[in-house]
Amino acid sequence: MFSHLPLYAGDPILSLQQAYLAEPRADKVNLGIGAYQDENGAIPTLRSVAAVRPVLAADLGPTPYQPIAGSKQYRDLVTELVLGSDRYRKVGERTVAIQSLGGSGALRVGCDLLKRYFPDSQVFISAPSWPNHQAIFEAAGFKVGSYRYFDATTNGVDFDGMLADLQAMPARSIVILHPACHNPTGADLTRDQWDAVIKVIAGRNLLPFLDMAYQGFAEGIDEDGYAVHAMVDAGISLLLSVSFSKTFSLYGERCGALVGVSADADEAKRLLSQMEMSIRANYSSPPTFGGKIIARVLADAALRQDWMDEVGEMRTRMLRMRDRLHAGMKARAPSLNVDYLLSQRGMFSYTGLSAAQVERLRVEHGIYAVNSGRICVSGLRDDNVDRVAAAFAEVMH
Ligand code: PMP
Numbered sequence: 001m002f003s004h005l006p007l008y009a010g011d012p013i014l015s016l017q018q019a020y021l022a023e024p025r026a027d028k029v030n031l032g033i034g035a036y037q038d039e040n041g042a043i044p045t046l047r048s049v050a051a052v053r054p055v056l057a058a059d060l061g062p063t064p065y066q067p068i069a070g071s072k073q074y075r076d077l078v079t080e081l082v083l084g085s086d087r088y089r090k091v092g093e094r095t096v097a098i099q100s101l102g103g104s105g106a107l108r109v110g111c112d113l114l115k116r117y118f119p120d121s122q123v124f125i126s127a128p129s130w131p132n133h134q135a136i137f138e139a140a141g142f143k144v145g146s147y148r149y150f151d152a153t154t155n156g157v158d159f160d161g162m163l164a165d166l167q168a169m170p171a172r173s174i175v176i177l178h179p180a181c182h183n184p185t186g187a188d189l190t191r192d193q194w195d196a197v198i199k200v201i202a203g204r205n206l207l208p209f210l211d212m213a214y215q216g217f218a219e220g221i222d223e224d225g226y227a228v229h230a231m232v233d234a235g236i237s238l239l240l241s242v243s244f245s246k247t248f249s250l251y252g253e254r255c256g257a258l259v260g261v262s263a264d265a266d267e268a269k270r271l272l273s274q275m276e277m278s279i280r281a282n283y284s285s286p287p288t289f290g291g292k293i294i295a296r297v298l299a300d301a302a303l304r305q306d307w308m309d310e311v312g313e314m315r316t317r318m319l320r321m322r323d324r325l326h327a328g329m330k331a332r333a334p335s336l337n338v339d340y341l342l343s344q345r346g347m348f349s350y351t352g353l354s355a356a357q358v359e360r361l362r363v364e365h366g367i368y369a370v371n372s373g374r375i376c377v378s379g380l381r382d383d384n385v386d387r388v389a390a391a392f393a394e395v396m397h
Helices: 012-022 047-058 072-083 085-094 102-117 131-139 159-167 191-204 223-233 265-280 289-299 301-332 355-365 385-396
Strands: 095-101 123-127 144-148 174-177 207-212 238-243 255-261 348-350 374-376
Touching: 047 289, 047 301, 072 085, 072 095, 072 223, 072 238, 072 255, 072 289, 085 095, 085 223, 085 265, 095 102, 095 265, 102 131, 102 207, 102 238, 102 255, 102 265, 123 131, 131 144, 144 159, 159 191, 191 223, 207 223, 223 238, 255 265, 255 289, 289 301, 301 385, 355 385
Parallel strands: 123 144, 123 174, 174 207, 207 238
Antiparallel strands: 095 255, 238 255, 348 374
Protein backbone atom coordinates (compact mmCIF):
# COMPACT_ATOMS: atom_id res chain seq x y z
CA MET A 1 0.00 0.00 0.00
CA PHE A 2 2.76 2.44 0.87
CA SER A 3 5.33 1.18 -1.60
CA HIS A 4 5.11 4.35 -3.72
CA LEU A 5 6.07 6.62 -0.80
CA PRO A 6 9.41 8.39 -1.24
CA LEU A 7 11.59 8.97 1.81
CA TYR A 8 11.32 12.39 3.46
CA ALA A 9 14.93 13.54 3.76
CA GLY A 10 14.26 15.19 7.11
CA ASP A 11 15.21 18.67 8.22
CA PRO A 12 18.89 19.42 7.53
CA ILE A 13 19.27 21.40 10.78
CA LEU A 14 17.81 18.58 12.87
CA SER A 15 20.10 16.11 11.06
CA LEU A 16 23.07 18.34 11.89
CA GLN A 17 22.09 18.09 15.56
CA GLN A 18 22.23 14.28 15.28
CA ALA A 19 25.70 14.50 13.73
CA TYR A 20 26.83 16.82 16.54
CA LEU A 21 25.56 14.43 19.22
CA ALA A 22 27.48 11.57 17.57
CA GLU A 23 30.72 13.64 17.42
CA PRO A 24 33.27 12.05 19.79
CA ARG A 25 35.62 15.06 20.30
CA ALA A 26 35.16 16.46 23.80
CA ASP A 27 35.73 20.05 22.75
CA LYS A 28 33.08 19.97 20.00
CA VAL A 29 31.02 23.15 19.55
CA ASN A 30 27.36 23.27 18.57
CA LEU A 31 26.56 26.36 16.51
CA GLY A 32 23.89 24.57 14.48
CA ILE A 33 21.05 24.10 16.92
CA GLY A 34 18.06 26.48 16.79
CA ALA A 35 17.64 26.69 20.54
CA TYR A 36 19.08 29.05 23.14
CA GLN A 37 21.95 27.45 25.06
CA ASP A 38 23.23 29.04 28.25
CA GLU A 39 26.86 29.61 29.34
CA ASN A 40 27.10 25.90 30.22
CA GLY A 41 25.84 24.76 26.84
CA ALA A 42 22.51 23.66 28.33
CA ILE A 43 18.97 24.62 27.40
CA PRO A 44 18.02 26.54 30.54
CA THR A 45 14.98 26.29 32.76
CA LEU A 46 14.09 29.91 33.43
CA ARG A 47 13.75 31.00 37.08
CA SER A 48 10.21 32.23 36.52
CA VAL A 49 9.21 28.93 34.94
CA ALA A 50 10.87 26.93 37.74
CA ALA A 51 8.93 29.03 40.27
CA VAL A 52 5.46 28.36 38.88
CA ARG A 53 5.75 24.92 37.30
CA PRO A 54 5.74 22.79 40.48
CA VAL A 55 2.89 24.83 41.95
CA LEU A 56 0.78 24.32 38.83
CA ALA A 57 1.74 20.64 38.60
CA ALA A 58 0.72 20.07 42.23
CA ASP A 59 -2.88 21.17 41.68
CA LEU A 60 -3.34 20.08 38.12
CA GLY A 61 -6.54 18.06 38.64
CA PRO A 62 -8.36 16.67 35.63
CA THR A 63 -7.52 18.02 32.19
CA PRO A 64 -10.69 18.91 30.33
CA TYR A 65 -10.60 20.18 26.75
CA GLN A 66 -9.72 23.82 26.43
CA PRO A 67 -11.92 26.05 24.26
CA ILE A 68 -10.94 25.88 20.58
CA ALA A 69 -9.09 29.21 20.83
CA GLY A 70 -7.35 28.25 24.08
CA SER A 71 -7.27 29.98 27.43
CA LYS A 72 -8.85 33.44 27.45
CA GLN A 73 -6.44 34.64 30.11
CA TYR A 74 -3.42 33.48 28.09
CA ARG A 75 -4.76 35.04 24.90
CA ASP A 76 -5.38 38.39 26.58
CA LEU A 77 -2.01 38.46 28.34
CA VAL A 78 -0.14 37.55 25.17
CA THR A 79 -1.97 40.19 23.13
CA GLU A 80 -1.15 42.82 25.73
CA LEU A 81 2.50 41.71 25.77
CA VAL A 82 3.00 41.93 22.02
CA LEU A 83 1.09 45.16 21.53
CA GLY A 84 2.14 46.99 24.70
CA SER A 85 -0.55 47.92 27.26
CA ASP A 86 -1.53 51.37 25.95
CA ARG A 87 -2.01 50.15 22.41
CA TYR A 88 -3.79 47.05 23.70
CA ARG A 89 -6.33 49.30 25.44
CA LYS A 90 -6.80 51.30 22.25
CA VAL A 91 -7.15 48.49 19.69
CA GLY A 92 -8.19 45.58 21.93
CA GLU A 93 -11.72 45.37 20.61
CA ARG A 94 -10.56 44.91 17.02
CA THR A 95 -7.73 42.54 17.95
CA VAL A 96 -8.12 38.79 18.39
CA ALA A 97 -5.78 35.97 19.37
CA ILE A 98 -5.74 32.21 19.65
CA GLN A 99 -3.39 30.04 21.71
CA SER A 100 -1.32 28.05 19.23
CA LEU A 101 1.07 25.11 19.16
CA GLY A 102 4.24 27.18 19.06
CA GLY A 103 4.99 29.68 16.34
CA SER A 104 4.75 26.96 13.69
CA GLY A 105 1.18 26.18 14.77
CA ALA A 106 0.24 29.86 14.57
CA LEU A 107 1.65 30.10 11.06
CA ARG A 108 -0.27 27.04 9.98
CA VAL A 109 -3.61 28.19 11.44
CA GLY A 110 -3.07 31.57 9.82
CA CYS A 111 -2.25 30.24 6.40
CA ASP A 112 -5.13 27.75 6.35
CA LEU A 113 -7.45 30.68 6.99
CA LEU A 114 -5.76 32.81 4.35
CA LYS A 115 -5.97 30.05 1.77
CA ARG A 116 -9.77 29.99 2.19
CA TYR A 117 -10.26 33.74 1.86
CA PHE A 118 -7.26 34.93 -0.18
CA PRO A 119 -7.09 31.94 -2.56
CA ASP A 120 -5.51 33.93 -5.38
CA SER A 121 -2.92 35.76 -3.31
CA GLN A 122 0.72 34.90 -3.57
CA VAL A 123 2.90 34.58 -0.46
CA PHE A 124 6.33 36.24 -0.32
CA ILE A 125 9.08 35.41 2.13
CA SER A 126 12.48 37.05 2.57
CA ALA A 127 15.46 35.62 0.65
CA PRO A 128 16.56 33.77 2.69
CA SER A 129 14.03 32.95 5.40
CA TRP A 130 13.41 30.29 8.00
CA PRO A 131 12.93 27.25 5.68
CA ASN A 132 9.71 26.17 7.38
CA HIS A 133 8.00 29.37 6.17
CA GLN A 134 8.07 28.04 2.64
CA ALA A 135 7.13 24.51 3.76
CA ILE A 136 4.15 25.63 5.85
CA PHE A 137 2.67 27.97 3.24
CA GLU A 138 3.19 25.48 0.42
CA ALA A 139 1.56 22.76 2.52
CA ALA A 140 -1.52 25.00 2.74
CA GLY A 141 -1.54 25.26 -1.05
CA PHE A 142 0.09 28.67 -1.59
CA LYS A 143 2.62 29.57 -4.23
CA VAL A 144 5.58 30.99 -2.32
CA GLY A 145 7.82 33.62 -3.86
CA SER A 146 10.54 35.71 -2.28
CA TYR A 147 11.60 39.33 -1.92
CA ARG A 148 15.23 40.46 -1.84
CA TYR A 149 16.52 40.71 1.71
CA PHE A 150 20.08 39.66 2.48
CA ASP A 151 23.01 41.34 0.77
CA ALA A 152 25.95 38.92 0.79
CA THR A 153 28.40 41.71 -0.06
CA THR A 154 27.66 43.66 3.15
CA ASN A 155 26.15 40.81 5.22
CA GLY A 156 23.35 43.29 5.92
CA VAL A 157 19.94 44.04 4.42
CA ASP A 158 19.54 44.81 0.71
CA PHE A 159 16.98 47.43 1.61
CA ASP A 160 16.61 49.03 -1.83
CA GLY A 161 16.03 45.60 -3.32
CA MET A 162 13.50 44.71 -0.63
CA LEU A 163 11.55 47.93 -1.11
CA ALA A 164 11.55 47.60 -4.90
CA ASP A 165 10.23 44.02 -4.61
CA LEU A 166 7.49 45.06 -2.18
CA GLN A 167 6.49 47.85 -4.55
CA ALA A 168 6.13 45.37 -7.41
CA MET A 169 3.85 42.93 -5.54
CA PRO A 170 0.20 42.61 -6.60
CA ALA A 171 -2.34 44.08 -4.16
CA ARG A 172 -3.41 41.67 -1.39
CA SER A 173 -0.16 39.73 -1.58
CA ILE A 174 0.77 38.14 1.74
CA VAL A 175 4.20 39.24 2.98
CA ILE A 176 5.96 37.30 5.73
CA LEU A 177 8.14 39.65 7.78
CA HIS A 178 10.45 39.13 10.76
CA PRO A 179 9.93 42.03 13.21
CA ALA A 180 13.32 41.44 14.90
CA CYS A 181 16.13 38.86 15.06
CA HIS A 182 15.82 37.74 11.46
CA ASN A 183 16.25 33.99 11.11
CA PRO A 184 18.62 32.92 9.58
CA THR A 185 20.69 36.07 8.93
CA GLY A 186 20.47 38.24 12.08
CA ALA A 187 20.19 41.26 9.76
CA ASP A 188 17.30 43.47 10.92
CA LEU A 189 15.65 46.59 9.55
CA THR A 190 16.16 49.94 11.30
CA ARG A 191 13.11 51.85 12.52
CA ASP A 192 13.33 54.24 9.56
CA GLN A 193 13.40 51.29 7.22
CA TRP A 194 10.34 49.78 8.89
CA ASP A 195 8.54 53.10 8.47
CA ALA A 196 9.34 53.02 4.75
CA VAL A 197 8.15 49.40 4.47
CA ILE A 198 4.91 50.30 6.23
CA LYS A 199 4.23 53.07 3.70
CA VAL A 200 4.60 50.59 0.84
CA ILE A 201 2.42 47.99 2.59
CA ALA A 202 -0.33 50.57 3.07
CA GLY A 203 0.07 52.06 -0.41
CA ARG A 204 0.08 48.71 -2.24
CA ASN A 205 -2.59 47.18 0.00
CA LEU A 206 -0.44 44.21 1.04
CA LEU A 207 -1.28 41.86 3.90
CA PRO A 208 1.60 41.57 6.38
CA PHE A 209 2.02 38.33 8.30
CA LEU A 210 4.62 39.11 10.96
CA ASP A 211 6.44 36.23 12.57
CA MET A 212 7.88 37.01 15.99
CA ALA A 213 9.81 34.13 17.52
CA TYR A 214 12.52 36.04 19.44
CA GLN A 215 10.86 39.07 21.05
CA GLY A 216 13.40 40.57 23.44
CA PHE A 217 16.52 38.95 21.96
CA ALA A 218 17.51 41.98 19.83
CA GLU A 219 17.07 45.18 21.86
CA GLY A 220 14.33 44.54 24.42
CA ILE A 221 10.78 43.26 24.66
CA ASP A 222 9.10 46.55 23.86
CA GLU A 223 11.78 47.67 21.39
CA ASP A 224 11.57 44.44 19.37
CA GLY A 225 7.84 45.01 18.91
CA TYR A 226 8.48 48.18 16.89
CA ALA A 227 7.38 46.80 13.51
CA VAL A 228 4.17 45.40 14.99
CA HIS A 229 3.44 48.56 16.96
CA ALA A 230 4.11 50.90 14.06
CA MET A 231 1.91 48.86 11.70
CA VAL A 232 -0.96 48.83 14.17
CA ASP A 233 -0.53 52.57 14.73
CA ALA A 234 -0.64 53.09 10.97
CA GLY A 235 -4.04 51.37 10.88
CA ILE A 236 -2.84 48.33 8.91
CA SER A 237 -4.68 45.02 9.31
CA LEU A 238 -2.27 42.19 9.98
CA LEU A 239 -1.62 38.71 11.28
CA LEU A 240 1.12 38.04 13.81
CA SER A 241 2.49 34.67 14.85
CA VAL A 242 4.17 34.54 18.23
CA SER A 243 6.45 31.83 19.60
CA PHE A 244 7.52 31.48 23.24
CA SER A 245 9.74 28.48 22.56
CA LYS A 246 12.97 30.53 22.85
CA THR A 247 11.94 33.37 25.14
CA PHE A 248 10.48 31.07 27.81
CA SER A 249 12.83 28.20 26.94
CA LEU A 250 9.73 26.00 26.69
CA TYR A 251 10.29 24.23 23.39
CA GLY A 252 8.41 20.99 23.96
CA GLU A 253 5.37 22.65 25.52
CA ARG A 254 4.54 24.20 22.12
CA CYS A 255 3.41 27.66 23.23
CA GLY A 256 2.57 30.47 20.86
CA ALA A 257 -0.26 32.58 19.58
CA LEU A 258 -1.81 33.83 16.38
CA VAL A 259 -2.87 37.45 16.77
CA GLY A 260 -5.01 39.29 14.24
CA VAL A 261 -5.56 43.03 14.10
CA SER A 262 -8.52 44.00 11.95
CA ALA A 263 -10.54 47.13 11.06
CA ASP A 264 -13.30 46.94 13.68
CA ALA A 265 -14.94 44.77 16.32
CA ASP A 266 -17.34 43.13 13.88
CA GLU A 267 -14.55 42.11 11.51
CA ALA A 268 -12.52 40.89 14.50
CA LYS A 269 -15.33 38.58 15.57
CA ARG A 270 -15.44 36.97 12.13
CA LEU A 271 -11.64 36.75 11.97
CA LEU A 272 -11.52 34.91 15.32
CA SER A 273 -14.29 32.54 14.21
CA GLN A 274 -12.26 31.65 11.10
CA MET A 275 -9.15 31.01 13.19
CA GLU A 276 -11.31 28.69 15.30
CA MET A 277 -12.56 26.91 12.20
CA SER A 278 -8.96 26.26 11.10
CA ILE A 279 -8.05 24.93 14.53
CA ARG A 280 -11.09 22.68 14.79
CA ALA A 281 -10.19 20.97 11.53
CA ASN A 282 -6.53 20.76 12.48
CA TYR A 283 -6.05 19.70 16.10
CA SER A 284 -9.35 20.79 17.67
CA SER A 285 -7.96 22.64 20.70
CA PRO A 286 -4.57 23.40 22.22
CA PRO A 287 -2.87 21.62 25.14
CA THR A 288 -3.12 23.12 28.61
CA PHE A 289 0.01 23.03 30.72
CA GLY A 290 2.56 25.21 28.89
CA GLY A 291 0.02 27.98 28.42
CA LYS A 292 -0.75 27.89 32.14
CA ILE A 293 2.92 28.38 32.98
CA ILE A 294 3.21 31.40 30.70
CA ALA A 295 -0.08 32.95 31.84
CA ARG A 296 0.92 32.57 35.50
CA VAL A 297 4.25 34.30 34.88
CA LEU A 298 2.80 37.12 32.79
CA ALA A 299 -0.09 37.74 35.21
CA ASP A 300 2.16 38.23 38.25
CA ALA A 301 4.06 41.54 38.32
CA ALA A 302 7.13 40.16 40.14
CA LEU A 303 7.40 36.99 38.07
CA ARG A 304 6.84 38.94 34.88
CA GLN A 305 9.67 41.31 35.81
CA ASP A 306 11.93 38.37 36.62
CA TRP A 307 11.12 36.83 33.24
CA MET A 308 11.87 40.11 31.45
CA ASP A 309 15.18 40.27 33.33
CA GLU A 310 15.99 36.72 32.22
CA VAL A 311 15.25 37.56 28.59
CA GLY A 312 17.60 40.53 29.10
CA GLU A 313 20.29 38.21 30.48
CA MET A 314 20.02 35.92 27.45
CA ARG A 315 20.19 38.94 25.15
CA THR A 316 23.24 40.51 26.79
CA ARG A 317 25.09 37.20 26.89
CA MET A 318 24.63 36.80 23.16
CA LEU A 319 25.75 40.40 22.54
CA ARG A 320 28.86 39.75 24.61
CA MET A 321 29.63 36.61 22.60
CA ARG A 322 29.25 38.61 19.37
CA ASP A 323 31.80 41.09 20.75
CA ARG A 324 34.22 38.36 21.74
CA LEU A 325 33.91 36.48 18.44
CA HIS A 326 34.47 39.71 16.52
CA ALA A 327 37.45 40.73 18.67
CA GLY A 328 38.99 37.24 18.48
CA MET A 329 38.73 37.15 14.69
CA LYS A 330 40.08 40.71 14.27
CA ALA A 331 43.06 39.88 16.51
CA ARG A 332 43.99 36.91 14.33
CA ALA A 333 43.03 38.26 10.89
CA PRO A 334 43.00 42.09 11.04
CA SER A 335 42.24 42.42 7.34
CA LEU A 336 38.93 40.51 7.63
CA ASN A 337 35.91 42.81 7.80
CA VAL A 338 33.58 41.10 10.23
CA ASP A 339 31.92 44.20 11.69
CA TYR A 340 28.54 42.81 10.59
CA LEU A 341 28.82 40.32 13.45
CA LEU A 342 28.33 43.29 15.77
CA SER A 343 25.31 44.78 14.02
CA GLN A 344 23.42 41.52 13.43
CA ARG A 345 20.95 40.73 16.19
CA GLY A 346 19.28 37.82 17.91
CA MET A 347 20.16 34.17 18.09
CA PHE A 348 21.52 33.79 14.55
CA SER A 349 24.14 35.29 12.28
CA TYR A 350 25.00 34.77 8.68
CA THR A 351 28.77 34.70 8.98
CA GLY A 352 29.63 34.67 5.30
CA LEU A 353 31.22 31.22 5.79
CA SER A 354 30.89 29.15 2.61
CA ALA A 355 29.65 25.56 2.65
CA ALA A 356 33.27 24.42 2.09
CA GLN A 357 34.45 26.47 5.07
CA VAL A 358 31.62 25.09 7.23
CA GLU A 359 32.77 21.61 6.24
CA ARG A 360 36.36 22.40 7.23
CA LEU A 361 35.16 23.71 10.61
CA ARG A 362 33.34 20.46 11.25
CA VAL A 363 36.02 18.08 10.00
CA GLU A 364 39.14 19.87 11.29
CA HIS A 365 37.80 21.59 14.41
CA GLY A 366 34.64 19.77 15.56
CA ILE A 367 32.68 23.02 15.16
CA TYR A 368 29.17 22.45 13.81
CA ALA A 369 27.40 25.19 11.83
CA VAL A 370 24.68 25.15 9.15
CA ASN A 371 25.90 24.83 5.53
CA SER A 372 24.52 28.27 4.69
CA GLY A 373 27.04 29.78 7.12
CA ARG A 374 24.38 30.41 9.76
CA ILE A 375 25.62 30.14 13.31
CA CYS A 376 23.61 30.08 16.52
CA VAL A 377 25.33 32.71 18.65
CA SER A 378 24.15 31.14 21.91
CA GLY A 379 26.39 28.12 21.16
CA LEU A 380 29.34 30.42 21.92
CA ARG A 381 30.57 30.48 25.51
CA ASP A 382 33.41 32.05 27.44
CA ASP A 383 35.24 28.72 27.31
CA ASN A 384 34.93 28.12 23.54
CA VAL A 385 34.62 31.50 21.84
CA ASP A 386 38.37 32.04 21.41
CA ARG A 387 38.84 28.65 19.85
CA VAL A 388 35.90 29.30 17.51
CA ALA A 389 37.28 32.76 16.60
CA ALA A 390 40.68 31.22 15.78
CA ALA A 391 39.08 28.49 13.65
CA PHE A 392 36.83 30.99 11.81
CA ALA A 393 39.80 33.27 11.13
CA GLU A 394 41.83 30.31 9.86
CA VAL A 395 39.20 29.04 7.41
CA MET A 396 38.04 32.48 6.23
CA HIS A 397 41.44 34.01 5.77
N1 PMP B 1 9.40 31.47 13.17
C1 PMP B 1 10.73 31.59 13.18
C2 PMP B 1 11.36 32.72 12.43
C3 PMP B 1 11.51 30.70 13.90
O1 PMP B 1 12.83 30.84 13.90
C4 PMP B 1 10.88 29.65 14.60
C5 PMP B 1 11.66 28.67 15.41
N2 PMP B 1 12.79 28.14 14.86
C6 PMP B 1 9.49 29.55 14.53
C7 PMP B 1 8.79 30.48 13.82
C8 PMP B 1 8.73 28.44 15.17
O2 PMP B 1 8.76 28.36 16.48
P1 PMP B 1 8.14 27.12 17.28
O3 PMP B 1 9.26 26.23 17.58
O4 PMP B 1 7.54 27.78 18.47
O5 PMP B 1 7.12 26.46 16.41
